[in-house]
Amino acid sequence: MDTTAHERPRVLLHDPTLRDGQHAVGHQLDAGQLRAYAIAANAAGVPVVEVGHGNGLGASSLQIGRAALDDATMLTTVRETLTSSRMGVFMAPGWGTAKDIAAAVRHGADIVRIAAHCTEADVTERHLDVVRELGAEAQGVLLMSHMAEPRKLAEQCALMVRFGAQAVGIMDSAGYYLPADVTERVAAIASAVDVPLIFHGHNNLGLAVANSLAAVDAGASVIDATARGFGAGAGNTQLEVLVAVLDRRGVSTGIGLREVLAAADIAAARVMKAPPSIDSTAVASGLAGVFSGFKRPVLEAARAGGVDPIDLFLALGERQVVAGQEDLITDVARRLKVATG
Amino acid sequence: MAADTRRRVAVLGAGLIGIDLVDRVHRSAKLDLVLVAGRGQNSLGLHRVAELGYPTAAGGIGSVVEAGPFDVVFDATNADSHAEHWAALRPTGATLIDLTPTGLGTVVVPGVSPHYPVASRHLNLVSCGGQAAIPVLHAVSRHCAPTYVEVVATGAAASAGRATRRNLDQYIDTTSAAIRAFTGTEDVKVMVNLSPARPAPPFRVAITALADGFSPAHIRTSIAAIADTVRGYAPGFEVTSLAMGSGRISVAVQVTTSGRRLPHHAGSVDIINAAAVLLAEQSAAAL
Structure with missing residues (x-):
């Protein structure tokens, strides 16, 4: 420059x-x-x-x-x-x-x-x-x-x-x-x-x-x-x-x-419908090191699967998922549900 | 001592796929590994193959033609070089089994088309994702006519060599074309992920079909049957989830390895190499 x-x-x-x-x-x-x-x-x-x-x-x-x-x-x-x-x-x-x-x-x-x-x-x-x-x-x-x-x-x-x-x-x-x-x-x-x-x-x-x-x-x-x-x-x-x-x-x-x-x-x-905010799941997602774009699919899968979205974010973080692996979200939610009863 | 009736085999390419192929061919009672050809004296893969005690040559396709004729040649190089390899081998009478994503030869997925295509000496194995997804999609499309098919293949970073990484577009195009051919569905989307996670995750293929008026029971039975067929040559093939409802069929498949040298996660290499060796052995039986 x-x-x-x-x-x-x-x-x-x-x-x-x-x-x-x-x-x-x-x-x-x-x-x-x-x-x-x-x-x-x-x-x-x-x-x-x-x-x-x-x-x-x-x-x-x-x-x-x-x-x-x-x-x-x-x-x-x-x-x-x-x-x-x-x-x-x-x-x-x-x-x-x-x-x-x-x-x-x-x-x-x-x-x-x-x-x-x-x-x-x-x-x-x-x-x-x-x-x-x-x-x-x-x-x-x-x-x-x-x-x-x-x-x-x-x-x-x-x-x-x-x-x-x-x-x-x-x-x-x-x-x-x-x-x-x-x-x-x-x-x-x-x-x-x-x-x-x-x-x-x-x-x-x-x-x-x-x-x-x-x-x-x-x-x-x-x-x-x-x-x-x-x-x-x-x-x-x-x-x-x-x-x-x-x-x-x-x-x-x-x-x-x-x-x-x-x-x-x-x-x-x-x-935008609303400006972005740092809600609780967003903090968990950041700490877990999970791709930000997972927020919507994670919230949907957590609701459908009856699991806590924060638990789901942490579980996905443990598996080190990357962007593009959205197919894993429902699988991990299901396993989480089984594991936690 | 009886004459050696084994097929004379050459492996072209000494990357991740080529090195595992060498091992499998060596273990086959029907195949005789005569040559492994790579490019250049500095190929690390070729050095490894030589250290394992196999005959190697550094002149690529030229070395194969020179040491020929062969009954079977595996092309485990890259999609860009394959056409040239076929042009060189065609006059020699060898059967060329292409593991690169060109789709140029007769496309074969052993789980779906169990009979060896005797009429063709130029065979193509689509891609690892194609080998995993097409049996499932074929089973699905026997019971309904999907309007849309989507396949997402995720492999561990460590299981994808340089050629695979340079050939992602060809991988997507060839896999899409093969899915169209095997299912009759026009609208097909294929995506590929490489995961840097540690420990490396097993090869996974997520398959979604949009269709109406299917019987979940029939589809479930068909998928279970085809999974058994695929396990006949790739024992690490497993359907890990199957969800059906509201016009949508979602299947997840995982493939882990059955070979000796490959790490557990490298199911992508396993399934395409298992298919390749199976074809080579069948070509012997078809004589």
Whole structure:
């Protein structure tokens, strides 16, 4: 980055409100909601607006939840509204394929994030290559990153850079980290790669903003944040709060506070039934290190199976389930029921 | 001493799948392991195979053609290389059993099609997820016409080698196509997860079919019967849950290993390799 001594350090805020937020509403955002928020985010100067099914391209399924709109409709709807913001999409190999990536780029995706579970970066090789060939910006992110040690994460990020990723980083998919955990991990990755670093927080332990700040201090320059924290489980790092916090910290985001507050108000009014909250199950889910997107299916399975959702989250955490393994939830609930009578 | 009637076999590829195949072929009374071919002198897998005392060559398909002719060649490399391997082996008269997810040869799932396809010398085994899901889906579709089928395969990270990881798209496409062919259902979705959990979880395949007007009792009986058939060659195959109701049939299958060298969780490798060796042995019987 071409910062001089006089310029404030810059951080790029990447906004997955219309992707991660889908988890909170069973992937049911409609075109009017996508349009309303995308217009507001674009007007606020949010640099990247990410859109899609909660688990990204190709993930609409019985397993993870069927989206109200198909990928093409979601992308074209948002694309039409963006004049300055770039459009981002997310895809995990195994859920989506190169065909989904090609379609997304055709529909105007500027940035394609390829995701892998924290130790599985080598599954991104093929698809990072596809993104580069299509001429979009290729980013690589590690999901459920609390399950791996800092050194391992650094090694996996370096691998993604070798595969062509132009930015790499980690997602705290379970909302498990404390700020010191983030500092240690981001610093380890920063010493292993020379591309911009990404951090994506969740708020199960009330630390998403603090963790994001720790990430910036440790060298991350792409931070994910969503309006009102709209996102899976207890929600994400709250965008408008982070803009204010970074401003106080002397870090520039290029986003105006009044404009982002207005965008967040539109999100609150149009996109969500209620803003995310750290309810009891969200705390248990964070402590158990379970993927935030499991909240709705866990609550449903606990109700149907007659078990305590907190017990169910803890049992899933013991099995170290990862995103995509939703099929295990009812099985584990049933076993829990048998075990507890 | 009677003449050796065993089939001359070569294994192409010395990754996770290839190394386990070597072990199985060695133990088969009907198969004679003549060559294991990998690519490059630095292949760790090839070194391991050599250390185990098997004949190896580092020239890939070239080495196999040179040391031929073979009765059976297993392709345990990767989907991108397979077409070239078939082109090279086709004139030699060998039967090529493809364990990569190309779907190019005759697609075979022994649990469903127990008779060896004598007419074809180019066989494809779909994928590990296909080998686990298709018998169950075939049993289901005998009793109803699903409008939608979804399969989610979750394997332990440690059970998926580099080729598998690079071939996830082909895995999804080939498994989807085979499910369409075996069930007649057009709308099919396949997903794959690799789990980093420790200890590594066993290979699991969740299968869902949407259908109306089925008899749960018939489906239950059919699935139990096909599970027995699959256990005939892959003893670690188990239906761990079966739920039916409101237009939906949900089945979970778990596969653990029966081989000697494979860790307990690597049922994905087990089921496809067991199917491959079974086919090779049947090809001997079909002579």
